[in-house]
Amino acid sequence: MPQLTIDIFSDPICPWCMIGKHRLDRAMRQMLDSSVTFSPSIRWHIFQLNPHMPADGMDRSAYLAMKYGGIDRAGEIYHIIAGEGLAEGIAFAFNRISRTPNTLRAHALIRLAAKIGRASEMSERLFGAYFLEGLDIGETNVLKGLAAETGLSVGDVDPYLADERIIEDLQYEDAAARGKGISGVPHFVIDDRYSLSGAAAPEVLARAMELAAQSAL
DSSP states (O other), rough: OOOEEEEEEOOOOOOOHHHHHHHHHHHHHHHHHHHHOOEEEEEEEOOSTTTTTTTTTTHHHHHHHHHHHSHHHHHHHHHHHHHHHHTTTOOGGGGOOOOOOOHHHHHHHHHHHHTHHHHHHHHHHHHHHHHTOOTTSSSHHHHHHHHHHOOHHHHHHHHHHHHHHHHHHHHHHHHHHHHTOOOSSOEETTTTTTEEEESOHHHHHHHHHHHHHHOOO
16 A cells, blocks of 8 residues: 555634544554555644634633633533543543643644654644643743643753744744634545545545545556
8 A cells, every 4th residue: 555644724722623533543544454555644733723812811701701611612612522522532621721832832732742743642642631630831941841841842842932934934824724624623645645624533534545545556
């Protein structure tokens, strides 16, 4: 089977992105069961849900009221998301989240992790830190701790997160994604052939991978 490239546009504070990653993982396991040569290349890309979020984030309750027009409406939406998460083995703990962060430096950490082939692991750890533990993943010391847990060198993390050129590059990439017509995440691009928006079912993702592999022959 030809090696496929899967591009994932995502944000660590997007619950549907965490669900989408778990569904993609299931789809890839299905593919591996049918072909032992299946070994996709995964590339993670920035997409900020809140590109104008203050650098230090904002109070979670205020954010939800602003975004959804009220806490009650937000509660209805997150109740649905929680149910979808449980179906994927994710026990979202939304009540633990006290702040909605700016995610630029979290995205920088994913980019740094990609240099050692651990972008997916870093993304999963960020999802878990935010949605399961309620950690502020916009806070530098939190990010340093998560980086160490994922095998990154803290000596590399400090200067990387402090490099404003990296942040500017990420902001440019975020704008470029929107320029391509991506308006929400997760968004998957399979081998530059098939685009899927939203947390697609594993069967849908697997079929897209199969079709992409056939087209590449």
